[in-house]
Amino acid sequence: MRPSRRVSGLLLGLLALIAASEVAAHGERNQEPFLRMRTAHFYDVTWSTDKVKVNEDVVIEGKFRLFEDWPANLPEPDVAFLGNGTPGPVFVRTESWLNGQPAIQSVPLKIDRDYAFKTVLKGRIPGDHHVHPMVNVEGAGPLMGPGSWVQVAGRASDFVLPLTTLDGTKIDNLETWGVSSVVGWHSVWIVIAILWLVWWTRRPLLIPRLVAIDEGREKLLISRADLAAGAVLIVLTVSVVVIGFVWAENTFPRTIPLQGGRAVVKPLPRTEAPVDVTVERATYDVPGRSMQIRASVTNHGGRPIQFGEFATSGLRFVNRELPAAMATVSATYPKELVPPAGLKLSDSAPLAPGETRSILFDMTDAAWETERLTSLLNDPDNRVGGLLFCFDDQGGRIIANVSGPIVPIFKDLVAHQGMTH
């Protein structure tokens, strides 16, 4: 390769780096499928808007169910926190609620129970940001809900977060609160430290002093003035500490320690699901990107039901032939998480009360790949999980848990074996 081409290539590479767009996602697809399919299932999630200005609010609401078939290798959610999956503090979280209770502190949650959440975020840093609801569970890490893009417009410098404390102190902007005091006190100490170092470094330092010690003249290295300076330094240091402490006590007489308690939030009232789903066989057709679950479904309720949606990891396979199911897909729900083919059934006739029927649920879409859920085939705990939304003839909704082992189908291998035989 000629040198000019190398230089051109290098420049091109540098230009590509400069022109590369900001990385906007934050690794939600990199979480293992068993985490996303069998821990927290988010549903009915809505975003109040997909566009806000700096200082305006976006409200994220919805529910999540902590899955019945919780992975055995994860600790139970005895300590959890309602978070939000955003690229750092590009929004400010001004409120978060779990079942109407404040979620500013961590809480214990219960498996196989449902919780309603609400989070209010205030736009802070302009840009297009992927915003997820999220539950952090101690030992299990962040469990992400579906993500939607929210654009924040305006200037970051316009952002303010004012508040008033309980002693009446008005804080104009939490972003800058206390910073001048921090800078001031750091400066005081830095100046004293520099003066102390200058006191010693203004004279010959290393080799002459080393030689003096080697030759037994170390008493010449410390003068009476040095000792006096040391004594002054002790008095000055202690005095500044005391003065600073007294100043702070007088300026801020009412303070409290960090609040680290745990809150208690009751789950939503349990609604008995009169639908029982037992997975007979679940397969994933690798080249066809198709998941098929054959399940025995029993309707213990008093009304006939139809199957409207299979939801897992934020993906919603909706039965497009069922209007009641389609009506639950809001306009703000991310379209890439609602596969167009939806949910297909081997038998779409309503399941009568008391009836048990074996039904094949077909969910085929490239979303299995793009959401990287097919890597569950590499997991040591190879089970699929999700929620099945059933609708009765009066529009009532029943949510049933679906979980079971899954078997991969490698059709190219089958074809190859067929040819050799």
Add this chain to the structure above:
Amino acid sequence: MSAQLQENRDSVVLYGRRWSRENAGLSRTFDILVVIIMFIAITAAFHLHFQLTVGDWDFWVDWKDRQYWVTATPILLMAFPAALQYVFWEKFRLPIAATVCMLGLTLGIWITRYSGFHTWSYFPFSMVWPATMIAGGLILDAVLLLSGSALITAIIGGMSFGLLFYPANWPLLAPFRLPMEAMNSLVSVGDYIGYAYTRTSTPEYLRFIERGTLRTFGGHSAVVSAFFSGFVCILVYLLWWYIGMAFARVATLPNRMKSFMGLHDRGAEGKDA
């Protein structure tokens, strides 16, 4: 002219020995080069040590509690000052090692907090300001100067190092401990900052903070923590003083590898002869 430094036209007396002006000038140039290099090296190494050990307790305003932050920070900070005090004092009679460490650390922290946490990651500076540790370093150096003893420096300086940390930082911290109400709950301003500015994978429960109280001394857990920290600092100071001594010693080992490979160890031969 002090007794330490006496000058005439061709030579200068430095600490009782006569140096030519040229040699004294070269020595001073060497001082300047080494001081710059050492300051950068100490800043980098001590800052790395600080990031890896104290870490979150100093990163965030809602981790600076009355118990673990107060206890752990001085103990973990004692390593470099104590080890370097041995070298600076025993080899050069310079009582500045702890101050150099703390000043370098302060510089390093401010660079990372401003560039890494504030500018790069969007956290407001009210959330990520660093604590000041310089007061403890000054006391350590001054006590070593006045006492000339590692043991006395450990006892008085080490205890002071632990005791002074919290009160020296209280003027910085107090504005963030004002009480406020958020969602019908009582929290401090620092708690609310930590809540409001999302750290996606650092939820509230990960905070390693006081979640009960030390039930002695009327719940003043910072006082108990500071005294405990000071006591441990005494021991840690002595440990690191001797580690500094070990690392400042030049040691050689006979090269056995050559004899294993059938080669003559000339050094050994010469020694035998």
